[in-house]
Amino acid sequence: MLDVILGADALRAPLTGIGRYAYELALRLERHEDVSRVRYFSLGRWLDNPLEGLGAKSTEDVAESGIAIAERKTLRTRLAKSPFMVRMYGKVTPTLFGWRLRGNQNAIYHSPNYIVPPFPGRTLSTVLDLSHILCPQFHPPARVDYLNMTLGPSLARTDHVIAISETVRQEIVERGLMPAGRVTAIHLAADAAFRPHDRQMLEPAMQALGLQAGQYALFVGTVEPRKNVERLVQAYGLLPMDLRRECPLVIAGGQGWNSESVHVRMARAQDEGWLRYMAFVDQRWLPALYAGARLMAYPSLYEGFGLPIIEAMASGTPVLTSTTSCMPEVAGGAARLVDPHDVEAIAHALLECLDDEAWRAGARAQGLQRAARLSWDRCAEETIQVYKHLA
Structure with a gap:
């Protein structure tokens, strides 16, 4: 039986593409016969039930729920605009998060959003794209700096990577970020709410x-x-x-x-x-x-x-x-x-x-x-x- 810790940073309203991926995955992990338990870790804190916090219990409920609200400007989103604060965050948080995750050597930690903190057990990262490397002009400088600073060390402590397309998988391998045998391509999907309408x-x-x-x-x-x-x-x-x-x-x-x-x-x-x-x-x-x-x-x-x-x-x-x-x-x-x-x-x-x-x-x-x-x-x-x- 699998003991899974899921990175839950993106499990907040409104659900972005990363949040949707984490949400759909979490729903199915919760009820899968091979998973003994799922725990959620976000920004250095353990969360009791982030799915319940979204107010949706199934994929069908998502379309009818009130999760599509205007996104709130949090302290984190404001700090993300400062290159200095982003660099400080990238330097300080691995040690802090690793300390809070200690004692879980029998679990698997899965980050759906690139970055894996220091962890005593097995680790898995989902890499959504390499746009910060291939086309950095498409991002604010602070985001590019953060990923350039943190992705390499994160991959060094990651046992396996999921790429969300074969294209991204090849980009990861061709740039020597991870050996081919440790990268698996797994496609995403559309929510059940998206269907033909009369x-x-x-x-x-x-x-x-x-x-x-x-x-x-x-x-x-x-x-x-x-x-x-x-x-x-x-x-x-x-x-x-x-x-x-x-x-x-x-x-x-x-x-x-x-x-x-x-x-x-x-x-x-x-x-x-x-x-x-x-x-x-x-x-x-x-x-x-x-x-x-x-x-x-x-x-x-x-x-x-x-x-x-x-x-x-x-x-x-x-x-x-x-x-x-x-x-x-x-x-x-x-x-x-x-x-x-x-x-x-x-x-x-x-x-x-x-x-x-x-x-x-x-x-x-x-x-x-x-x-x-x-x-x-x-x-x-x-x-x-x-x-x-x-x-």
Whole structure:
């Protein structure tokens, strides 16, 4: 039987991509027959039940719960903007956290978010991507400094690594960060709330959001340089005005780092009547927002996995995404791929995808098949097999 300690830093509302991964994994560890107990450790503290704190008991409950609230600015998020404080945090916390984890040599410690503290037992880290190494310009300097300072020592005390795509696994091995035999690729999945909706199911969300089903293209994600939103908006602006106004671009996501210029461009497009920006979407409307879109446009420059791709596919929404990074791997042949650096190519692909009903029907069927092959149950089961190997 397995005794698991799960790093729970990301298990807080609202659930980000990392938080969603940790949450779905924790739910399944709690009820798995091979796991004797699960304990949670976050920022040097033991947590009794962080899942209960989120107010959701199952994946179905997540869509109906009140977890999609505006994120609170904590002391930690404020300190994260200071390079000096980040360096101090990276130097002091390993010793402190290691002391609080002492006496657990028979357990397995799993960090779903890169960093493993000193630990007397077996250790496992999930590395979501290497963007801080491959494209540091996409992050605030303090975050890059922190990961450059802490990831190497963390991997030195890590017995095995989970990469969330084969692309990331190869990046880890090629850069000599971990031997190939100690890195396993395990794909993420879409929540069960993301599924096709009929007109009746879509209507409440469409009314609440002021949209018409099938009459908008969608991007979901933080507005930041890595997501390539500026080129997406530029490309959409090259489409015929009649099409843009009939089928506006909806961008749903918070304002991220270094995004001032794209917000200016988005505001201009919104004034012209062909773009809608939603800084926040209530969690209960998000599945319908996906399912009601004519197209999911996700030309990101770099991803470790790209959850919105699979969430859209699971919702029955055709996907346009990038030829770069892990996007072709995740799409699995079920999406239209485009060079994310080429604005004219993005515009051409957008026009074809929005106009071609036959392509959209085929992409919808292929996407549903692809999403069905990726489940959180499978993700958890493959993770537990890694635990067994370590034990």
